[in-house]
Amino acid sequence: MTDAPRLKIKIQIHSGDEIAMGPGKADLLDAIRVEGSISAAGRAMGMSYRRAWLLVDVMNRCWHAPLVHTAPGRAATSGARLTELGEAVLRRYRSLQEGIATASCGADYDALAACLLAEPRASQKDREAVASPLAGD
C-alpha cells in the first residue's frame, strides 16, 4: 500500500516572481546536456522551441550567471550546453529532490497511504449524496 509513485513532490526555487528552478526546468537541463541544443532538447521533451527557449531565458536570468550557454548562430539550430554553474545547480537540485524523497518515506506517508484508494470511487453516487450543484451538467 506504500508504493512511492502515489506521492509527488514538486520543488520550486523562486527568484522574485520567476521560478528559477523546478522539475520541468531540471528535466530540460538534462535534455540539453544529452541533445546539445535547445531545439533538440525541447523536441525530446515534446515542447515547442519557443517554450524551451523561454524556460532557458528564465533560468539564465535568475542566477548569478547563466545556466545555459548558447553558441552564436541561427538560434533554432545552434548548439547549447550547460555552464559550470548550470551543472552545479542541476546537481544540487537533484540532490535536494533525493533528500526530500527520502524524508517523505516515514510514518506520515505510511499512515496516509494506508487510507488511500488505488483508484478513486466514481463521482455519481457522492454527487447525489452531497446534493450536487452540478446536477444537470
Added chain:
Amino acid sequence: MTDAPRLKIKIQIHSGDEIAMGPGKADLLDAIRVEGSISAAGRAMGMSYRRAWLLVDVMNRCWHAPLVHTAPGRAATSGARLTELGEAVLRRYRSLQEGIATASCGADYDALAACLLAEPRASQKDREAVASPLAGD
C-alpha cells in the same frame, strides 16, 4: 541569502488520475473547519462554490471514506465538517509538509540559495545575446 520563502515544496498525493491531497485541498479543509460550510470556505479562499465543491468531491472519492461530511439541505447553504478521517488525513499531511520543509534546509539548499538572485535580471539583454526567436514580439 537563505530566506526560506524562495523554496516552495508542493506535496501531491495521487489516487489514480486524481490528486487526493495537495496544498490547495489541505487549505480548503482548514477553511471548512473554520467556516463550517463549503460555500463559506470557498469564499474565504476566493474560489467559487462550484470549484470548492469539486475539490471536496475529489477528496471524498479518493480515500477509504469521505473526508468532508455535508449536512443535508440546500447544498450552498448547508453545513460541512471534517470527518474523523478528514481530520487524520489533514494532520498527517501537515506533518509530512513540516518534515519535508525541515529536510530541505540542508547543504544543497544553502548552495543553491548562495547562487540565486533575489530578483531576476531583465530579459531584454539576454534575449539579444541568445538570438531570440521572440524578436518583434
